[in-house]
Structure formats: C-alpha cells, structure tokens
Amino acid sequence: MSIPLIIVGYSAAFLLAFSLALILFIIHLRVIRGAHKHKLDQISEDLETEILMAMSAKEDDKALEVAKKYSGYPTVLIQVLTEYMHTISGSERDRLRQIYTHGLQKRLLRDIGSRYTHIRLRAIRPFVMFAEEEDFPVVMQLIQEKPVIRLAVIDGLSSIPHPSMISRLFKAFAESPDTDLRAYLNVMHSMGRRIEDQVGQYLQEPLPATKLGVLIELVGALPLPQQYLPVLNFADHTDKEVRIRVARSLGRLNILTKDVRDTLLKLAGDKAWEVQAQAFKSIGRLRIEAGLESLKSGLFSPQWHCRRNAAIALSGLGEKGKRLLKRTSEQTEDPYASDMARMILEETEYFQAT
Amino acid sequence: METAFNILTILILVYFFLLNGFYFLFLLLSMFGIYHYRNITAYVNYKKLFLLPQVKPISIIAPAFNEANTIIESVGSLLSLEYPQFEIIVVNDGSTDETMEKLTQRFNLKKTTRVFRRVLVSRAIRGLYSSSSHPKLVVVDKENGGKADALNAGLNVSQYPLFCAIDSDSILEKDSLLKMVRPFLEDPEKTQAAGGVIRLSNGCRVKSGQVVSIGLPRNSLARFQIIEYFRAFLGGRLGLSMLRSILIISGAFGVFRKDTALACGGYRTDTIGEDMDLVIRMKKYLHEQKIPYRMHFIPDPICWTEAPESLKTLTRQRNRWHRGLIEVLLHNRTMLMNPRYGVTGMFAMPFYVVFEMLGPLIEFTGYLLFAVSIALGLINTPFALLFFTLAVILGIMLSLFSILIEEYSLQKYPKLKDVLTIILYAILENFAYRQYLAWVRFKAYFDFLQGKAGWGEMERKGFKKTD
Numbered sequence: 001m002s003i004p005l006i007i008v009g010y011s012a013a014f015l016l017a018f019s020l021a022l023i024l025f026i027i028h029l030r031v032i033r034g035a036h037k038h039k040l041d042q043i044s045e046d047l048e049t050e051i052l053m054a055m056s057a058k059e060d061d062k063a064l065e066v067a068k069k070y071s072g073y074p075t076v077l078i079q080v081l082t083e084y085m086h087t088i089s090g091s092e093r094d095r096l097r098q099i100y101t102h103g104l105q106k107r108l109l110r111d112i113g114s115r116y117t118h119i120r121l122r123a124i125r126p127f128v129m130f131a132e133e134e135d136f137p138v139v140m141q142l143i144q145e146k147p148v149i150r151l152a153v154i155d156g157l158s159s160i161p162h163p164s165m166i167s168r169l170f171k172a173f174a175e176s177p178d179t180d181l182r183a184y185l186n187v188m189h190s191m192g193r194r195i196e197d198q199v200g201q202y203l204q205e206p207l208p209a210t211k212l213g214v215l216i217e218l219v220g221a222l223p224l225p226q227q228y229l230p231v232l233n234f235a236d237h238t239d240k241e242v243r244i245r246v247a248r249s250l251g252r253l254n255i256l257t258k259d260v261r262d263t264l265l266k267l268a269g270d271k272a273w274e275v276q277a278q279a280f281k282s283i284g285r286l287r288i289e290a291g292l293e294s295l296k297s298g299l300f301s302p303q304w305h306c307r308r309n310a311a312i313a314l315s316g317l318g319e320k321g322k323r324l325l326k327r328t329s330e331q332t333e334d335p336y337a338s339d340m341a342r343m344i345l346e347e348t349e350y351f352q353a354t
Numbered sequence: 355m356e357t358a359f360n361i362l363t364i365l366i367l368v369y370f371f372l373l374n375g376f377y378f379l380f381l382l383l384s385m386f387g388i389y390h391y392r393n394i395t396a397y398v399n400y401k402k403l404f405l406l407p408q409v410k411p412i413s414i415i416a417p418a419f420n421e422a423n424t425i426i427e428s429v430g431s432l433l434s435l436e437y438p439q440f441e442i443i444v445v446n447d448g449s450t451d452e453t454m455e456k457l458t459q460r461f462n463l464k465k466t467t468r469v470f471r472r473v474l475v476s477r478a479i480r481g482l483y484s485s486s487s488h489p490k491l492v493v494v495d496k497e498n499g500g501k502a503d504a505l506n507a508g509l510n511v512s513q514y515p516l517f518c519a520i521d522s523d524s525i526l527e528k529d530s531l532l533k534m535v536r537p538f539l540e541d542p543e544k545t546q547a548a549g550g551v552i553r554l555s556n557g558c559r560v561k562s563g564q565v566v567s568i569g570l571p572r573n574s575l576a577r578f579q580i581i582e583y584f585r586a587f588l589g590g591r592l593g594l595s596m597l598r599s600i601l602i603i604s605g606a607f608g609v610f611r612k613d614t615a616l617a618c619g620g621y622r623t624d625t626i627g628e629d630m631d632l633v634i635r636m637k638k639y640l641h642e643q644k645i646p647y648r649m650h651f652i653p654d655p656i657c658w659t660e661a662p663e664s665l666k667t668l669t670r671q672r673n674r675w676h677r678g679l680i681e682v683l684l685h686n687r688t689m690l691m692n693p694r695y696g697v698t699g700m701f702a703m704p705f706y707v708v709f710e711m712l713g714p715l716i717e718f719t720g721y722l723l724f725a726v727s728i729a730l731g732l733i734n735t736p737f738a739l740l741f742f743t744l745a746v747i748l749g750i751m752l753s754l755f756s757i758l759i760e761e762y763s764l765q766k767y768p769k770l771k772d773v774l775t776i777i778l779y780a781i782l783e784n785f786a787y788r789q790y791l792a793w794v795r796f797k798a799y800f801d802f803l804q805g806k807a808g809w810g811e812m813e814r815k816g817f818k819k820t821d
Contacts, residue, residue: 002734002737004737005734005736005737005740008737008740008741008744009740011744012740012743012744012747015744015747015748015751016747018751019747019750019751019754022751022754022755022758023754023777025758026754026757026758026761026773026777027770027773027774029758029761029762030761030765030770030773031770033765116393117390117393117394118390118393118394118396121393121394121396122396147539147540147541148394148540151540182542304471308469336469339467339469340469342467342469343466343467343468343469346466346467347466347468347484
C-alpha cells in the first residue's frame with residue numbers, strides 16, 4: 001500500500017469514527033437534557049411547596065432550612081425566589097429575603113465578579129432585586145457596564161428597588177458622562193413613577209442639556225404629571241433637543257392649563273422644524289383649538305413631518321379642523337399640503353365610518 | 355500533459371481542504387457564538403425590552419407575487435407579532451392569481467390616499483389600501499416589477515426608521531422582531547442590519563398564523579433542504595457574522611436601517627440577488643463614508659418558510675440563487691481585495707468569489723478529473739474511491755455538527771425520532787442530492803452567460819393547518 005493511500009484510509013477511518021461519536025453525542029445530549037430538565041422541574045416543584053410552608057411558619061428556622069437545603073441548586077432557587085418576589089408583597093417578602101441571604105447572597109456576589117458573562121447575568125437580576133444599602137456601589141458599577149449587563153440591571157431594578165437606590169441612581173446620573181445617558185434613560189424608565197420626586201429635584205439642578213433632555217423625556221414617557229411646571233421652564237432653552245422634548249412631554253402629560261397651551265403655541269412657531277412638528281402633535285393630542293392657525297401654517301410647511309403632524313392634529317380638532325383640512329385639500333397652490341390634507345381626511349373618515 | 359494534470363489535481367485537492375477547513379472554522383465559531391448567545395439571552399427578559407422607551411418602530415415590508423395560497427396565514431402571522439409599534443406593508447406586485455382579492459376580502463381593505471415620499475423609483479402604484487379591522491396593515495397594489503421593485507415601493511410607503519424585509523410566504527414567530535431588534539437597542543449607533551434564522555415549514559402545522567407543532571415533512575427533497583438550512587444558518591452565517599464577514603441577510607427575514615438603505619439607493623431592480631446586493635452596497639457605502647457599523651446574525655429569531663418539494667421548482671430556485679450570487683459579486687467586484695473595504699473587501703468578498711461562486715465549477719472539474727484519471731489509469735482506483743469516501747464523510751460531519759448546534763441551541767424538533775431521521779438524511783444527501791445541486795449550480799453559469807434573468811415560478815402548497 002502506498003503512503004497516500006494509507007493517509008487517506010486512516011483519515012477516512014478517523015473521521016468515520018468521529019462522525020459516529022457525534023451521532024451518539026447528539027442522541028446522548030437529547031436524552032441527558034430531557035432527564036436533567038425533568039429533575040429540575042421536580043426540584044422546582046418541591047422548592048415552591050417548601051417556600052410556601054416557610055412563609056406561613058412563625059419561626060425563621062424553616063426559611064433557613066429551605067435556604068440550606070436548596071443552596072446547591074442556585075438556578076432553581078433564583079428562578080423561584082424572583083418569581084415569588086414579583087407575586088408576593090408585604091412582610092412575607094422578608095422570608096424570601098431570609099432565604100436569599102442564607103442560600104444565595106454569598107454565591108451571587110462571587111458570581112457577579114466572574115469572568116463569564118452568563119454567570120454574571122444569572123446573578124445580577126436577583127442581586128439587584130434583593131439589594132440592600134451596602135450593595136448599592138456594586139449595582140452602580142454594573143450600570144456602567146456593557147449593554148447586556150445593563151439590561152439585566154434594568155430587569156432587576158424594575159421589580160422592587162430599595163427606596164434609597166433611586167437617589168443613588170440619580171446622583172450617579174448627574175455625575176456620569178454623556179455616553180451612558182441612554183442606559184440611564186432605560187434604567188430610570190423601568191423604575192416607573194417611583195422616580196417622580198427625584199426627577200423634579202434634578203430638573204432644578206444646573207445640568208447639561210443632554211441630561212435635562214433625558215429627564216424631560218421621562219416626564220412625558222412615564223408620565224410624571226406633577227412635573228409639568230418645571231418642564232415649562234425649559235421651553236426657551238437654547239438647545240433645540242431640549243425644546244423638542246418639552247413639546248413632546250407636554251403633549252403626553254395630558255394636562256391642559258393656560259401655561260401649557262401658551263407654551264405649545266409658542267413652540268409651534270419655533271425656528272426649528274423638529275420642535276414645530278412635536279408641538280403640532282401635542283396641540284392635536286390636547287385638542288387645543290387656539291392652535292388652529294398654527295396648525296394651518298404647519299400644513300403648508302416645507303417639512304413632511306410638520307405637514308403630517310399638523311394635519312393629524314387638525315383632524316382631532318372636530319368640525320373646525322376638518323373644514324380647514326377640506327379647504328386645504330381643495331386648494332391647488334400647494335399640492336403637498338393638499339395631498340396631506342386629503343390623505344388624513346380620508347383616513348379619519350374611513351376609520352370613523354368603520 | 356501529465357504534469358499539468360497533476361498540478362490541476364493538486365490544486366483541486368488544496369481547494370477541497372481549504373474549503374472544508376473554512377467550513378469547519380465557521381462551525382467552530384458558530385458553536386462558540388451559539389453557546390455565548392444562549393447563555394446571555396437565557397436571562398434577558400424580552401417583555402422588558404418591549405417597555406423600553408428606546409425601542410424603534412419597524413415597517414415590515416412583504417412583497418407578494420401570486421401568493422394566494424399562503425398570503426392570509428402569513429399576514430395573520432405578521433399581525434400577531436409582539437412588538438410595541440409596527441406597520442405591515444404588503445406589496446402586491448401585480449399578482450395574476452387571487453392574492454389581492456383574498457387580502458381585500460379577509461382584511462376588509464379599502465382604497466386610501468396615503469401620502470408618501472417617492473425616494474426610490476418603482477413601477478406604478480395602482481392603489482394603496484388600508485384595513486378597517488387591522489389599522490397596522492397597508493396593502494400596496496402595484497404593477498409587476500419584481501421583488502426588488504416591490505420592496506422599493508414598500509420602502510417609499512413605509513414610515514418608520516427600521517424596516518424588516520420578509521417574504522410574504524413566510525411566518526414569523528411571535529417574539530422574533532423583539533429578538534431581532536436587540537442589537538439595535540444595545541448598540542443603536544453602529545447596528546445597521548440584522549438577520550435571523552430561516553426554517554422550513556414543510557411538515558409543520560400552522561394555526562392562526564403561528565406554527566403550533568413542528569414536524570418533519572414526508573417529502574425527501576424538503577428533508578434534505580432542512581439539513582442545508584441548518585448548515586447555512588446555524589453553521590455558515592453565524593460563523594461569518596462573527597468574523598464580520600456576513601454578506602447575505604436573507605430576503606426572507608432581515609431588519610435594516612432605512613436611512614442607510616435609502617442612502618444606497620434601496621434595492622437594485624436589475625438583479626435577482628437583491629438581498630445580498632443590498633447588504634454589500636450598504637457595507638460599501640458605510641466604508642466609503644467611514645461610518646463604523648455592525649451587521650448581526652442572530653441565531654434565535656425564527657422565520658418559517660415553505661421549501662420546494664418538486665425537483666423542478668428546487669432546480670429553478672437553486673439556479674436562480676446561483677445566478678444572483680454571480681451577478682451580485684461581479685457587480686460589486688470593485689470591493690474585491692480592496693483594503694478600503696476592510697474585512698469585507700479582503701476576506702468576505704474573496705471567500706464568496708472563490709468558494710461560493712466558483713465552488714460548483716471547481717467541484718465539477720474535480721469530479722471530471724477523477725473520472726478521467728481513473729479511466730486513464732493516472733490515479734490509483736482504490737485511492738480515488740477512498741478519497742471520495744473521505745469527502746463524503748467530511749460532508750456528513752459538517753452536517754452532523756450543524757445538527758448538534760441545532761440540538762444544543764434551539765432543539766425545535768420535539769421527537770428523538772425526527773432527529774434520527776435528519777441524521778439519516780444528512781448521510782443520504784451525499785449520494786446524488788449534493789451532486790445534483792452542484793450540477794444545477796454549474797449550469798447556472800451558462801444561464802448567467804446567456805443572460806437568463808427570470809425568477810421562475812415557485813409552486814406553493816400552502817401551510818398545513820390544524821383541525
């Protein structure tokens with residue numbers, strides 16, 4: 001036999017053996033994973049029962065016993081504890097906290113420092129959820145990390161954040177570089193209306209326009225109605241992005257006072273078309289009839305977004321708005337305005353009819 | 355003569371080992387990528403993503419040409435997607451069957467005057483329709499101009515900053531858009547496009563626009579294609595994406611930034627490989643503008659589509675794919691080995707040209723050389739046969755690895771019996787099926803040179819519904 005033949009022969013034999021091993025491995029993987037999943041489901045069921053018993057017991061011993069018994073199954077323990085934290089409220093959460101402290105805390109702190117992202121991710125959500133004062137520096141550090149870690153922090157924070165966590169978060173926000181703002185917006189948004197006081201407080205601080213923009217955006221997005229007055233103060237801000245957010249947030253807040261109306265009408269005549277477009281939208285949302293003239297001029301704007309928002313706003317202003325739209329659709333001087341007016345009219349009539 | 359013959363043989367052997375080497379590299383990278391992706395996303399709560407203020411709205415554009423058999427299920431699937439804000443633009447590209455009638459009847463369509471900016475040139479639009487029962491749905495009825503033309507019309511009508519191009523005969527899983535948009539959320543400045551996994555719906559059961567039970571098709575051709583799709587999506591594309599060399603985001607399911615796509619002139623209508631062409635031109639544009647970017651392949655969001663079950667349709671499809679590949683690579687040849695285009699110019703383009711475009715040519719020359727050398731006694735027959743066996747085993751191994759990745763990551767087929775059947779077909783495909791497809795792709799060169807440009811019809815059986 002020649003050497004090439006031997007090489008090829010051995011290679012073929014080796015690859016064949018390897019392929020057979022792969023087939024066996026695939027089958028083995030399926031069987032093993034099935035059995036493993038079944039086992040974890042069983043443990044999870046048992047754990048749920050024991051947690052319920054621990055919560056109804058008067059002594060702390062039962063909770064400690066559960067923590068000790070299941071600390072060897074961190075994945076199951078994390079899953080069940082986080083689910084219960086979402087569904088249970090009041091003092092019974094203290095029992096869950098006890099189980100967490102004795103069964104998981106040390107391990108999670110160690111896991112958060114791991115070099116493997118998936119181990120860290122598994123630990124972050126429960127860690128943030130159960131975080132006490134002394135854990136805050138770690139949480140703040142995690143917020144500065146890569147997006148996937150931030151997302152896990154958001155997930156944890158949106159559940160039941162410790163009250164003083166919120167003030168820490170805002171302090172970090174005020175000191176952070178602009179590059180992290182998107183992350184802060186997401187984190188703060190996930191905490192919901194609990195952040196209203198802090199938003200109000202920081203709107204009084206001398207923050208850069210980018211950060212003010214985030215706070216004003218939050219006022220409209222959550223929404224935080226008590227903050228509409230501070231937001232009004234920024235309608236004259238030199239930065240266009242801040243004015244855009246003021247116009248947007250005022251519309252979303254759904255509060256119609258004279259101040260709000262006057263501010264929106266002023267913003268509808270802003271020099272930046274982006275601000276105008278947002279103001280038109282908000283005028284329509286709040287159904288400000290005094291905005292009819294501004295909206296009419298918006299219909300003839302060279303900017304598509306302005307025309308569209310103005311037309312939609314007019315369609316929401318009842319008969320007066322519709323008449324104006326109809327007149328605009330019939331004029332021939334500005335075909336763009338007439339096209340837009342016709343489209344919105346048709347859409348409105350169509351959806352009303354159906 | 356004999357020396358030339360020997361040199362050619364050696365070259366083909368080198369090519370063979372290089373090709374398989376690359377495929378193994380991609381598979382290894384894919385395995386690593388899947389492991390990483392699975393671990394990371396296991397703890398991501400997609401419902402929370404849904405609530406974030408930064409989630410951008412998406413326009414889903416689905417061009418349809420004679421899709422009467424599947425269009426209702428497909429649009430139903432799109433309407434049931436879980437995503438905060440999206441619109442569905444179905445572009446009826448001058449269908450000659452009942453596509454438009456079925457849409458009108460099922461979704462109560464009524465003609466509307468929607469104002470849009472005609473940024474891209476497309477064939478005349480006959481009418482825009484909206485649905486009273488489904489406000490998210492817009493149907494564009496236009497003259498026939500091909501898939502790219504329909505996509506351009508859809509892009510003109512679309513309103514949102516991201517668009518998702520899908521085939522109208524496809525079914526998206528409910529959370530697929532949320533999964534797909536994750537990189538756009540995590541890295542909004544750099545992320546330009548993302549592609550997902552395409553799976554074959556043959557053999558699956560569909561209810562209310564969703565795949566409710568997954569099974570294997572009875573048709574052998576469809577079974578062979580399941581393995582091909584495993585290799586292509588779970589092996590090749592993920593590996594290439596990790597090397598930042600992905601050139602194809604399937605036209606059946608991909609999300610793109612609209613501003614960049616428009617800046618590139620949208621889809622090119624004089625090609626049949628419009629999906630690949632858009633990705634390459636986007637990359638070209640981004641390199642030329644010196645804009646840092648990322649294009650991702652995400653192994654999780656799944657789009658189900660129907661595979662051809664007749665040899666005639668499969669032949670047409672593969673011929674078209676290969677002609678598209680040749681045309682697109684030749685059209686963008688200025689990027690080839692051009693350091694200005696980074697990894698795309700120096701690795702991705704040469705790889706596609708040498709191993710994907712020229713692959714069938716070299717494979718066929720190899721078969722021919724082997725036959726000739728055995729006939730002329732230039733090569734030892736046992737060696738030739740053993741080498742062929744080695745090549746087959748290598749092919750099987752590649753397929754087994756992709757099945758392993760599927761088992762580890764998605765494990766979509768619930769029964770062990772199905773997995774064993776797929777393994778059996780991974781072995782069987784090396785005898786005749788692969789050689790036949792190599793022949794089809796080889797023939798595509800001649801069709802391309804003759805200027806054949808048609809798409810060829812795709813026979814749709816429609817999704818199998820639950821009782």
